Amino acid sequence: MEEWGGGYVTDIEYVDGFYVDQSPRWMTLTATLNGVHAPDFSGRFAYCELGCGRGVTSSILAAVHPQGQFHAIDFHPAHIAFARDQALSAGLGNLAFHELSFADLAGPAGDALPMFDAITMHGVWSWVAPELQDAIVAFIDKRLKPGGLVYVSYNALPGWSSIAPMQRLMRELASLAFARSDVAAGRAAAMIRSLAEAKILPDSTDASRKRILELAGKGHLAYLAHEYLNEHWRPVYHLDVARALGKAKLSLAGSTDLLRNFHNVTYSAEQRDLLAAVPSPELRETLRDFHDDVWFRRDVYVRGERRMPASRREEILADLRLTLKKAPPETFEITRPDGASWQPEPLIFRPILAALAEGPCRVADLMALGEIPGVSAVELVGVLVGSGLATVFDRPSPEAVQASDRLNALIDMRESPRTTRSTVIAAPALGAAVSLSGLDLGLYEDLQKGGAPDAEDLARRYAILCQEESASFVLEGKPVEDPAEVHAALVREYAERIDRVIPLWRMMGIVPNGPGG
Numbered sequence: 001m002e003e004w005g006g007g008y009v010t011d012i013e014y015v016d017g018f019y020v021d022q023s024p025r026w027m028t029l030t031a032t033l034n035g036v037h038a039p040d041f042s043g044r045f046a047y048c049e050l051g052c053g054r055g056v057t058s059s060i061l062a063a064v065h066p067q068g069q070f071h072a073i074d075f076h077p078a079h080i081a082f083a084r085d086q087a088l089s090a091g092l093g094n095l096a097f098h099e100l101s102f103a104d105l106a107g108p109a110g111d112a113l114p115m116f117d118a119i120t121m122h123g124v125w126s127w128v129a130p131e132l133q134d135a136i137v138a139f140i141d142k143r144l145k146p147g148g149l150v151y152v153s154y155n156a157l158p159g160w161s162s163i164a165p166m167q168r169l170m171r172e173l174a175s176l177a178f179a180r181s182d183v184a185a186g187r188a189a190a191m192i193r194s195l196a197e198a199k200i201l202p203d204s205t206d207a208s209r210k211r212i213l214e215l216a217g218k219g220h221l222a223y224l225a226h227e228y229l230n231e232h233w234r235p236v237y238h239l240d241v242a243r244a245l246g247k248a249k250l251s252l253a254g255s256t257d258l259l260r261n262f263h264n265v266t267y268s269a270e271q272r273d274l275l276a277a278v279p280s281p282e283l284r285e286t287l288r289d290f291h292d293d294v295w296f297r298r299d300v301y302v303r304g305e306r307r308m309p310a311s312r313r314e315e316i317l318a319d320l321r322l323t324l325k326k327a328p329p330e331t332f333e334i335t336r337p338d339g340a341s342w343q344p345e346p347l348i349f350r351p352i353l354a355a356l357a358e359g360p361c362r363v364a365d366l367m368a369l370g371e372i373p374g375v376s377a378v379e380l381v382g383v384l385v386g387s388g389l390a391t392v393f394d395r396p397s398p399e400a401v402q403a404s405d406r407l408n409a410l411i412d413m414r415e416s417p418r419t420t421r422s423t424v425i426a427a428p429a430l431g432a433a434v435s436l437s438g439l440d441l442g443l444y445e446d447l448q449k450g451g452a453p454d455a456e457d458l459a460r461r462y463a464i465l466c467q468e469e470s471a472s473f474v475l476e477g478k479p480v481e482d483p484a485e486v487h488a489a490l491v492r493e494y495a496e497r498i499d500r501v502i503p504l505w506r507m508m509g510i511v512p513n514g515p516g517g
């Protein structure tokens with residue numbers, strides 16, 4: 001067969017995933033938290049995703065934003081065929097998939113595309129050859145509107161430096177297998193395990209082996225192949241990416257890992273002073289990557305940075321509405337970007353979380369609740385959304401709800417494996433998607449059918465699934481074998497979900513309201 005991938009793994013499809021960082025709402029929030037103006041995505045806009053895989057992210061974003069025109073690009077024909085079929089079946093008339101290589105974007109195919117308000121790529125930059133990175137920059141330079149946003153993620157240095165030798169070994173070992181990439185990845189991982197057991201690979205490689213062996217152990221071989229077997233995979237320093245994107249007049253607006261934008265959370269006053277004294281912004285950011293040991297960067301860039309006064313930023317953020325994504329914990333603690341833990345002031349956040357437990361609230365109203373006055377909108381939104389506890393909520397248009405319902409109806413809830421997979425469903429009120437675990441699925445299905453979920457019944461059904469799929473039920477990291485123990489643990493899990501998760505799903509609008517709701 002002719003090799004058309006230029007060293008990229010093309011003999012297996014990429015694994016599906018939704019990345020909220022690519023959503024207009026999350027990119028806008030990232031820019032706003034950093035005091036940078038973003039385009040207005042509430043009216044008509046044009047959006048482009050590069051390297052879209054099977055199109056999960058673009059399909060969900062097109063469904064929840066019927067006012068936007070979406071274009072998604074990938075050179076893998078199987079990806080594009082699947083994505084087109086799905087968009088057609090869901091009636092997503094505002095989404096076009098294009099089978100194109102990044103190299104083609106400089107030609108007539110690229111010129112036929114509109115000018116974009118946002119161009120995004122997840123898991124692309126550090127996986128493709130330098131000349132393709134140049135083609136991407138040239139495309140952005142030609143096709144991104146002034147003021148437009150770019151989202152890019154990549155494997156970052158210095159975080160990845162210790163893992164790079166293991167990636168090289170994976171690729172070399174896999175090339176000896178003369179097999180399809182996922183099979184080859186599995187064999188290479190097994191060989192790495194044997195080499196380590198025989199102490200040919202020293203204990204110092206423990207940490208870099210761990211990730212590979214964990215992924216292989218869970219059977220994520222397609223992911224492993226795409227992550228480790230590409231010829232041009234090369235982790236990069238932030239400063240090199242920033243300089244490359246600078247050629248398309250882009251500058252960093254902020255990290256979509258929102259807590260990374262709050263320097264006072266992670267760095268001491270002395271560290272902040274030292275960093276502030278470094279005159280190059282790219283080097284300053286790169287030094288922060290050294291400190292935080294970042295191995296994957298996720299950033300928003302803007303073409304033509306326009307800064308807003310702090311008062312305007314407060315106004316925009318105070319006007320947002322937030323809804324809880326997770327049940328509020330007893331003690332609210334946050335893992336900082338450098339891995340340390342941090343507790344936001346309980347006197348401020350306890351009443352705020354209590355109010356959010358009742359339903360979505362305006363940030364301005366939440367700001368008035370704390371027992372200590374003076375929390376800013378930027379701190380409140382940064383902490384709650386950055387920690388993943390809450391997210392931005394906006395009442396969706398009927399068109400967005402209908403398109404999301406059509407797309408969600410295509411998800412085959414019966415597809416195996418049900419116990420280990422996670423399923424993403426479009427959530428128009430969030431401008432994004434919600435991920436459901438294997439345990440969540442039964443509950444979600446019951447609610448969709450308008451039934452009253454019963455913990456005993458759900459537990460029985462899930463235990464049968466575990467048997468059918470030869471999966472163990474894992475509790476606190478350990479597989480539980482005894483059927484009575486499994487049943488009791490499952491009943492507890494489901495009772496907790498019925499009590500604490502269903503109200504959150506209702507607030508997010510992903511399941512119908514209950515009787516009288």
Ligand SMILES: C[S@@+](CC[C@H](N)C(=O)[O-])C[C@H]1O[C@@H](n2cnc3c(N)ncnc32)[C@H](O)[C@@H]1O
Pocket residue numbers: 008014015016017050051052053054073074075076079100101102103121122123124127128132226
């Ligand atoms: C690691 S995957 C990420 C997919 C998707 N963005 C995600 O994160 O789920 C990279 C994607 O880029 C596509 N790709 C790689 N090289 C390409 C090229 N030269 N032109 C267009 N697409 C390419 C691959 O087919 C693959 O779908």
